[in-house]
Each structure stands twice: as structure tokens, then as C-alpha cells.
Amino acid sequence: MQQFFDMRKNPGGAWVGIVLVAVALAVLPWVLSGIGTAWVRIMNLAILFVLLSLGLNIVVGFAGLLDLGYIAFYAVGAYVYALLASPHFDLHLPFWIILPLGAAVACLFGVLLGAPTLKLRGDYLAIVTLGFGEIVRIFLNNLSQPVNLTNGPQGITLIDPFRIGSFNFATRETILGLDFTGPVKYYYLLVLIVIVIIVINLRLQNSRIGRAWEAIREDEIAARAMGINTRNMKLLAFAMGASFGGISGGIFSATQGFISPESFVLVESIMVLSMVVLGGMGNVFGVILGALLLSFVPEVLRYTVEPMQMALFGRMWIAPEVIRMLLFGLALVLMMLYRPAGILPSALRKRELEAKR
Amino acid sequence: MSPGHPLPLLTAKGISKRFGGVHALADVDFAINHGEIYGLIGPNGAGKTSLFNVLTGIYTADGGAFVFDGLPIAGLKPNDVAARGIARTFQNIRLFANLSALENVMIGRHVRTHANVIGAIFRDAKTRAEEDAIERRAHELLAYVGIAKRANTLAKHLAYGDQRRLEIARALATEPKLLALDEPAAGMNATETASLKGLLGDIRRDGTTILLIEHDMKLVMSVCDRVLVLDYGKKIAEGTAADVQKDPKVIAAYLGGEIELNLKGAA
Numbered sequence: 001m002q003q004f005f006d007m008r009k010n011p012g013g014a015w016v017g018i019v020l021v022a023v024a025l026a027v028l029p030w031v032l033s034g035i036g037t038a039w040v041r042i043m044n045l046a047i048l049f050v051l052l053s054l055g056l057n058i059v060v061g062f063a064g065l066l067d068l069g070y071i072a073f074y075a076v077g078a079y080v081y082a083l084l085a086s087p088h089f090d091l092h093l094p095f096w097i098i099l100p101l102g103a104a105v106a107c108l109f110g111v112l113l114g115a116p117t118l119k120l121r122g123d124y125l126a127i128v129t130l131g132f133g134e135i136v137r138i139f140l141n142n143l144s145q146p147v148n149l150t151n152g153p154q155g156i157t158l159i160d161p162f163r164i165g166s167f168n169f170a171t172r173e174t175i176l177g178l179d180f181t182g183p184v185k186y187y188y189l190l191v192l193i194v195i196v197i198i199v200i201n202l203r204l205q206n207s208r209i210g211r212a213w214e215a216i217r218e219d220e221i222a223a224r225a226m227g228i229n230t231r232n233m234k235l236l237a238f239a240m241g242a243s244f245g246g247i248s249g250g251i252f253s254a255t256q257g258f259i260s261p262e263s264f265v266l267v268e269s270i271m272v273l274s275m276v277v278l279g280g281m282g283n284v285f286g287v288i289l290g291a292l293l294l295s296f297v298p299e300v301l302r303y304t305v306e307p308m309q310m311a312l313f314g315r316m317w318i319a320p321e322v323i324r325m326l327l328f329g330l331a332l333v334l335m336m337l338y339r340p341a342g343i344l345p346s347a348l349r350k351r352e353l354e355a356k357r
Numbered sequence: 358m359s360p361g362h363p364l365p366l367l368t369a370k371g372i373s374k375r376f377g378g379v380h381a382l383a384d385v386d387f388a389i390n391h392g393e394i395y396g397l398i399g400p401n402g403a404g405k406t407s408l409f410n411v412l413t414g415i416y417t418a419d420g421g422a423f424v425f426d427g428l429p430i431a432g433l434k435p436n437d438v439a440a441r442g443i444a445r446t447f448q449n450i451r452l453f454a455n456l457s458a459l460e461n462v463m464i465g466r467h468v469r470t471h472a473n474v475i476g477a478i479f480r481d482a483k484t485r486a487e488e489d490a491i492e493r494r495a496h497e498l499l500a501y502v503g504i505a506k507r508a509n510t511l512a513k514h515l516a517y518g519d520q521r522r523l524e525i526a527r528a529l530a531t532e533p534k535l536l537a538l539d540e541p542a543a544g545m546n547a548t549e550t551a552s553l554k555g556l557l558g559d560i561r562r563d564g565t566t567i568l569l570i571e572h573d574m575k576l577v578m579s580v581c582d583r584v585l586v587l588d589y590g591k592k593i594a595e596g597t598a599a600d601v602q603k604d605p606k607v608i609a610a611y612l613g614g615e616i617e618l619n620l621k622g623a624a
Binding site: 207208214215221222224226227229230 | 413415434435436439440444445447451452453454455456460463464465466467468470471472473474476477478480484487488491527528530531
């Protein structure tokens with residue numbers, strides 16, 4: 001995958017690769033619209049999960065800090081957006097102000113979580129972050145009294161979509177003879193954001209900062225002995241990961257138009273972590289693949305399992321939800337057996353194989 | 358004392374470290390001069406590695422003070438100690454196992470380079486130049502310790518002796534004034550040890566002072582200018598290799614003359 005985009009060694013191939021991917025990405029929503037508008041929405045949600053996974057990958061994949069409460073930052077970003085762009089407080093700030101603001105607030109929360117957990121690793125860190133995720137959700141659930149800040153379990157409704165001047169991302173309109181529905185417009189924006197975030201991820205990984213994170217992941221004591229300020233580097237990882245979560249949260253708010261604490265439960269944290277692990281911890285392209293797979297497979301099942309069983313047996317024997325869990329279990333077992341490092345293991349291992357050949 | 362440097366590079370005064378009731382280090386004094394190879398020996402459990410850990414900030418001393426290059430270093434964190442110019446290797450090799458040899462050394466450059474998040478994301482000319490310099494220097498250091506061909510091998514897949522060399526290269530990448538080596542010859546065969554001896558000589562010649570913990574007495578006696586002997590956390594002897602090996606206290610510490618047996622080949 002990566003060698004296609006290697007500008008230094010293979011510039012021609014890289015450009016061909018980039019053009020092909022760009023064309024595929026540009027055409028994709030129209031293909032999906034052909035199947036059904038719902039699929040464009042599903043694609044958007046999948047891209048959102050790609051964003052989330054890339055953020056978590058910085059914390060878990062690069063720096064090796066197991067974070068089970070990552071969804072809290074998503075929640076923080078989502079609520080910052082919802083509170084500042086909805087009738088709840090009757091504030092309607094433009095998205096290009098609130099989205100970065102949401103990222104900044106999530107970043108602050110990342111540091112707040114990071115600071116007390118600096119000395120923890122592995123299981124202990126996982127438990128503390130899990131607790132943090134739950135604390136945020138419970139606060140969101142209960143901050144409707146004494147002052148109604150979050151509207152409690154009812155959540156926040158009628159959240160503004162993205163708007164630039166008179167251009168509204170949620171409405172349908174015809175541009176240059178093409179029929180752009182709301183989801184299609186969001187799709188292009190999301191693709192743009194995700195590309196920026198992918199580039200940031202790749203560049204961070206191949207930098208002095210990324211190497212310091214990897215050193216901490218491999219051996220913290222040796223990292224310190226080599227002069228790496230592990231405290232600052234860990235806080236930086238938490239902060240970067242959290243801000244990506246915050247941005248995703250803001251986009252989630254805007255695309256859904258409604259959020260409640262229900263959307264930010266522990267299972268979501270585990271889902272994002274599974275995407276990172278399934279795809280290949282620490283490998284940006286693996287993580288993207290993991291996120292897309294785990295977002296799409298359940299949806300495909302939802303649409304195929306019922307008609308298939310109806311056609312075969314005349315009635316439904318196993319609900320799509322159950323099949324999904326069965327498949328997840330099977331995938332987990334197969335992965336542990338055959339690809340313990342993920343579907344696309346980290347780039348380093350590949351580099352080593354190349355060097356041997 | 359070497360000419361041009363009136364003060365020793367490192368002075369230790371009254372260093373003490375207790376673990377519960379055990380005195381791992383009791384009132385240890387010594388001084389290392391610029392440009393020497395200073396040996397640190399003693400039976401197992403004598404406190405050699407504890408002294409390394411106190412020196413490099415992994416443990417805090419219960420008493421005493423280090424002065425390094427004219428400034429006190431007591432209470433500094435390990436990363437600050439490294440920034441001051443003390444780099445170390447570990448007795449039980451602590452490489453970044455899943456990273457390539459080259460990357461291990463590139464990480465050693467961290468403390469002498471400056472790129473931050475903004476630089477990493479935007480990759481401006483300055484950051485790119487720095488990255489290139491880091492990679493070039495890492496390749497040079499791999500060649501210097503003699504494992505240039507292993508640059509892309511994961512650290513954990515390197516042969517044992519090469520792992521020891523990689524640890525030295527990684528430590529040298531931090532541009533230390535004092536290189537502290539914790540049993541670099543452990544597990545090496547005679548040929549490997551001989552070439553390690555050559556490497557130590559090169560490092561000293563190129564201006565880095567070396568503090569060496571080693572059990573291979575042949576190596577210690579042939580390469581070290583002066584030797585400090587610890588036993589039960591106390592300094593029992595200090596001096597040239599020849600003086601120390603005649604010291605009755607040292608012989609007693611090494612179980613009644615065993616050390617003499619080992620040394621016959623070295624002399």
C-alpha cells in the first residue's frame with residue numbers, strides 16, 4: 001500500500017496511485033447513491049470512524065498507551081459543537097469556529113486525563129481511562145440540573161448543519177447539473193478532512209516526535225535514558241489523539257443533528273479500539289482498513305441477512321445482530337491465530353522483509 | 358588528570374542508596390577524569406548497577422552528590438541527565454525491540470534535535486534538513502560500531518553481540534561526554550570481546566570518556582586506566598588495574614583469590 005505513495009522512490013507510480021484514488025473517491029458517492037442514499041450516510045459514518053481510529057491510533061498504536069475511554073473526547077467535541085450551534089442556548093456560531101474549538105476543548109480534556117495517568121501502563125491505564133470515559137458520559141447524563149447545561153438523557157436536538165455563507169451542507173441542491181444531496185456534500189467535506197488527518201498522521205509517525213512515541217511504546221526506561229522527556233511526549237500523544245476525537249465529535253453532531261449521552265457508551269470506545277487493533281496497530285493504512293471493515297460489515301449484514309434467510313427458509317432464523325456478533329467472535333479468533341499484528345501489520349515489519357529480499 | 362582539563366569530568370561524593378535495610382551503596386567517592394576509561398568492578402550484588410541507576414537519575418540517591426562537567430546533577434530526571442551528556446547502556450539489553458537498528462539510533466538523536474509537532478506536520482525546509490542529518494548520523498554510527506549492514510533489521514532479530522553494539526551506537530547518538538557501559542561484553546565470545554575492546558579504544562580516542570562495568574577481568578585489566586572496586590556497596594579499592602589486582606581486600610572480595618586465577622592470562 002505505502003509503496004504506491006512513496007514519492008521519493010517511485011514518483012511516477014505515486015502520481016498514478018494518487019490520481020486513481022482521487023477518481024475512486026470522487027465517484028464513490030454517486031455509485032453509493034445508485035444503491036440507496038442510506039449508503040452514503042453509512043459511508044459518512046464510516047469515514048467518521050476512520051477519523052476516530054486515526055486519533056486513537058496515535059495514543060494506542062504510536063505511543064502504546066491503552067486507552068479504553070477514547071469515546072469521551074468524541075463526546076466532548078460533539079457536545080461543544082451541539083451547545084454552541086443549536087437552539088439549546090440559542091447560539092449559532094459558524095462551524096469553522098466551533099470545530100477547532102471542540103478540538104481544543106477535547107485536547108484540554110486529553111491533557112487532564114493524561115496528567116494523572118502518566119505513571120500507569122497497560123491494564124492499569126486501561127482501567128483508569130475506562131473510568132474517565134464513563135465519568136464524562138455520566139456527567140453529560142446528569143448536567144441538566146441545577147443549571148440545564150446538557151439537557152441530560154434527552155440530548156440536544158436541532159443541531160445546526162455545516163454552513164458556509166448561504167451554502168448549506170444539509171440541503172439538497174443541483175450544482176453543475178449534478179444532484180447533490182446533503183450526505184453527498186458532507187461526504188466530500190469528510191474526505192477532505194480525512195485526507196488532511198491521514199497526512200498529519202503519516203508525517204507525525206515519520207518524525208522526531210513519532211519516533212519518540214515509538215520509543216516510549218517499546219521501552220519507557222530506555223526512552224528516558226536516551227533523553228526523551230516521556231512526560232511531555234505522553235501528554236502530547238493524549239492531546240493529539242483527543243483533538244482528533246474532538247473534531248470527529250463535532251462532525252458527528254452536525255451530520256446527525258441530534259446527540260445524547262447514549263451515543264457515547266463504553267461499547268463505542270471498544271469498537272474504535274477494535275478497529276485500530278483489527279487493522280494493524282500503528283499502521284495508518286491498516287487502521288483505515290479496520291475502521292472501514294468494522295463500519296461496513298454490520299451494515300451489509302443488516303441489509304442482506306434478512307432477505308437471504310427469507311429467500312432460503314421462508315422465515316428469519318437468526319437476527320442480523322446475532323450474526324454480527326458471531327462473525328465478530330470468529331474474526332477475533334482467526335485474527336489471533338493468523339494475523340496477531342492486524343490485517344496490515346505495521347510498516348516496519350514490511351520494511352524488514354524488503355531489506356532481506 | 359589529563360592536561361587541559363584541570364577538573365575531573367565526574368566527581369561523586371558520599372553516594373548512598375538504601376533499599377529498605379540493604380545498603381546498596383554506602384558513602385561511595387570517586388572521580389573520573391576527562392578521556393579515561395574508568396572501570397567499575399565488584400562481585401555480583403556489589404552495587405555496580407545501582408550506582409549506574411543513581412548516576413543516570415533512574416534512582417534518586419539517599420545521600421551524596423554528583424558533579425558532572427562542573428555542575429551538580431543530583432535530582433535530575435534521566436532525560437535531563439542524558440541531555441547533560443551522560444549516556445548509558447543496560448546490563449539486560451533494553452533496545453527498542455520492534456524498531457529497526459537504524460531507528461534505534463535515530464531515537465538517540467532526539468535529545469540533540471529540535472523538530473516539534475508543527476515542524477513534523479508541515480515538514481518545512483529546516484525540519485527536512487534535520488531529518489536528513491539525523492538519518493545520516495545514524496548510518497555513520499551504525500558503521501562506526503560495525504553493524505552498518507544491519508540498518509533495516511529489527512533490533513530484536515539482531516545477533517546478541519550486534520545488539521550490544523547497537524546499544525552503544527544508540528548511546529553515542531546522544532553525543533555523550535561520558536558513556537556508561539553496563540557489562541557490554543556479557544555473553545560475548547573471545548573474538549567479539551576482542552573487537553569490543555577495539556571499539557572502546559576508538560570511542561576514547563574520539564574524545565568520549567568511558568565508565569565501564571564489566572565482569573570480564575581480562576577486558577577490564579587490559580583496557581581500563583583506573584578501576585574502582587565495590588563490595589557490599591562500599592568502595593574497597595581504587596587505582597590502576599595493576600594496583601587493584603594486588604590488593605588483598607579485592608582478592609578477598611572475589612572469594613579468596615579467584616580473581617588471580619582469572620588474571621593470569623591477562624598479564
